[in-house]
Amino acid sequence: MPVACEPLTPEELARIPLFADDDRAALEWLAKHFEVWCYESGEIIVQEGSPAKDLIVILEGEMHFRRQNDPYAPVFIRSAGHPTGMLPFSRLKVIGGRGTAVGRTRIAVMPATELHELVYRAPQLAQKLVSEMTDRTREMARMEERTSKMLALGKLSAGLAHELNNPASAVLRSATLMREAQNARRREAIALRGQLIPPEAQALLAKLSDTVAECGVDEDKLTALERSDLESDLADWLGEHNFPEEFASDLIDAGLRVEHLDPITKTSLPREQAERGLHILVYDHQILCLTREIEEASRRISDLVQAVKSYSYMDKNPISEVDLEKGIDVTLRMFQHQLKHGFEVKREFAENLPKIPANGGELNQIWTNLIDNAIGAMNSQPNGNKTLTVRTVLEPDDVLVEFADNGPGIPSEIRGRIFEPFFTTKPVGEGTGLGLDIVQRIVRSHQGDIRVDSRPGYTSFQIRLPLARH
Numbered sequence: 486m487p488v489a490c491e492p493l494t495p496e497e498l499a500r501i502p503l504f505a506d507d508d509r510a511a512l513e514w515l516a517k518h519f520e521v522w523c524y525e526s527g528e529i530i531v532q533e534g535s536p537a538k539d540l541i542v543i544l545e546g547e548m549h550f551r552r553q554n555d556p557y558a559p560v561f562i563r564s565a566g567h568p569t570g571m572l573p574f575s576r577l578k579v580i581g582g583r584g585t586a587v588g589r590t591r592i593a594v595m596p597a598t599e600l601h602e603l604v605y606r607a608p609q610l611a612q613k614l615v616s617e618m619t620d621r622t623r624e625m626a627r628m629e630e631r632t633s634k635m636l637a638l639g640k641l642s643a644g645l646a647h648e649l650n651n652p653a654s655a656v657l658r659s660a661t662l663m664r665e666a667q668n669a670r671r672r673e674a675i676a677l678r679g680q681l682i683p684p685e686a687q688a689l690l691a692k693l694s695d696t697v698a699e700c701g702v703d704e705d706k707l708t709a710l711e712r713s714d715l716e717s718d719l720a721d722w723l724g725e726h727n728f729p730e731e732f733a734s735d736l737i738d739a740g741l742r743v744e745h746l747d748p749i750t751k752t753s754l755p756r757e758q759a760e761r762g763l764h765i766l767v768y769d770h771q772i773l774c775l776t777r778e779i780e781e782a783s784r785r786i787s788d789l790v791q792a793v794k795s796y797s798y799m800d801k802n803p804i805s806e807v808d809l810e811k812g813i814d815v816t817l818r819m820f821q822h823q824l825k826h827g828f829e830v831k832r833e834f835a836e837n838l839p840k841i842p843a844n845g846g847e848l849n850q851i852w853t854n855l856i857d858n859a860i861g862a863m864n865s866q867p868n869g870n871k872t873l874t875v876r877t878v879l880e881p882d883d884v885l886v887e888f889a890d891n892g893p894g895i896p897s898e899i900r901g902r903i904f905e906p907f908f909t910t911k912p913v914g915e916g917t918g919l920g921l922d923i924v925q926r927i928v929r930s931h932q933g934d935i936r937v938d939s940r941p942g943y944t945s946f947q948i949r950l951p952l953a954r955h
Contacts, residue, residue: 487530490523492516493544493593501566503542506609514606519593524586531570531584537577539594540603540614541570546590552582561625571597572618573604573611649789652782659782663775670768673761686754690762693746697739697769718743726750732763739770789818806840807848809884809950810877816852817875823860824873833876838884842954847927854920855888855946862892862944883933883949895939903937 495512498504504512521544524530530541533553541548543563550561550569561582563569569584571577595603604611682690720733722743736746749759817830824830856873863871871891878885895903904925924946928935933950 487522487524487528490521490591492521493519497544501542501544503566503568503613504607504610506613507607511607511610515595515603515610518599518603519595521591521593524590524592526586526588526590528586528590529583530586530590530592531580531582533580533583535580537571537575537580538597539570540568540572540597540600542566542568542593544591544593547587548584548590548592549587550582550584568614568617569621570594571600572614572621573600574615575618649786652785652789655782656779656786659775659778663772663779666768666771666775670765670772673764673768677758677761677765682758683752683754686749686752686758686762689748689752690765693741693762693766694769696741696745697766697773712737715742719746722746727756728760728763732767735767735770736763738774739766741766803844803846804842805845807843807845808840809838809848809886810834810836812845812849813852813875813877813886816849816856819853820856820860828860828863828871828873831872831874833874835877835879838877838879839952841884841950841952843931843950844927847930848950851924851927851948852888854924858920859888859890859892859944863890866893880949883951886948886950887945889943889945891942892944894941894944895937900937900939 493516495509495516498512498515504515507515519542524546530548531550543565545565547565548563548569550563551559563584570580716733716737719736719742720730723730723732746763749762754762814832817824859873863873869891874887874889876885876887876889878887904921925935928948928950931950932954933948935949936947938945938947
């Protein structure tokens with residue numbers, strides 16, 4: 486529990502830079518109207534949700550201030566000589582976090598009811614407190630904006646990690662299977678190496694090896710019935726010539742048919758060696774298939790890395806000629822992990838948009854926040870289709886970009902507040918209330934305009950950006 490401790494004197498106040506510019510009469514008045522309390526380390530100085538009713542000045546020690554139950558909330562530190570709490574002309578009503586003493590902390594407290602007189606009694610102090618209020622608002626906005634960006638980055642990173650994991654796992658799996666197939670092929674080749682193989686049989690096996698098809702080349706051309714008939718015919722042929730009938734499926738996959746393999750029986754190649762030759766053909770096909778799978782998975786990883794570079798506008802100047810539709814496509818790709826689960830994305834692109842001078846990274850931040858909000862809104866509806874429509878239109882002086890979703894809509898009673906800093910309807914830890922504030926500020930910095938239209942089952946954000954900056 487806090488305890489009352491040694492009172493303030495005008496001399497002590499004069500040694501604190503915050504008060505040093507006011508005259509003796511002001512310092513005497515301040516010393517008389519401040520109460521002084523002492524807290525031990527860990528004790529709570531201000532409680533979240535309590536009324537904001539006091540001006541507080543830290544005299545000794547430190548107070549760490551943070552929102553509770555929000556793991557992403559920044560910590561604001563108030564050290565000796567700094568004011569906090571209710572400041573002159575502040576509209577603060579409720580304490581937005583918990584302030585905790587770090588080390589033995591001594592504070593001066595003045596009821597907010599005295600602030601009106603303080604402005605006249607200590608004008609230099611009042612001026613500093615107003616400046617402090619401005620700096621505090623700016624600092625909080627900056628830190629909360631950084632937190633908002635980290636939250637968005639965390640969501641994108643989780644989705645990107647999942648998207649990268651799939652092709653990376655495919656590469657690992659295919660590489661393991663390829664090593665097994667190569668080892669098996671090498672064993673068959675070594676077994677044949679010491680055998681005397683007639684020249685015509687060598688030429689035939691080489692020709693068959695060249696005939697082996699890559700994965701999927703012939704499969705798409707065959708119906709299920711046609712494949713079944715071919716596999717049955719080849720199994721019968723293998724059985725008639727004392728070859729394992731289970732080869733049939735793999736040989737059909739490799740693009741080999743009875744007419745390709747029948748010449749083997751016309752050579753003087755012993756059956757055991759011919760069977761090893763068939764094994765090698767099957768392994769050749771498997772290796773080709775696995776190589777193709779590794780190539781496709783590696784290309785997918787490369788595409789994702791390129792998407793990240795495009796999204797972040799790495800190696801580019803802040804202001805450059807930006808392709809809006811490409812930026813939107815890249816941002817949508819960053820959300821692919823979320824959008825592929827029950828969402829339909831409709832792209833209604835003009836496809837004739839000129840590039841505009843802009844900060845591409847900042848524009849992608851707009852698209853990120855709007856897409857994230859739309860996904861969250863549609864996910865709040867457990868059933869029904871979820872459709873995100875992205876539209877671009879070339880206008881005489883502007884480019885229109887519209888994001889529309891079929892979520893529940895924005896209630897009319899809060900529609901006027903959605904662009905307010907720190908206003909959020911998301912649960913604690915999921916939003917900072919700065920997403921749309923950031924969007925609005927970026928749009929304005931690009932000399933653009935943003936409008937919202939919402940009703941039950943429909944929400945649309947329209948952003949207009951000028952074709953040329955003035």
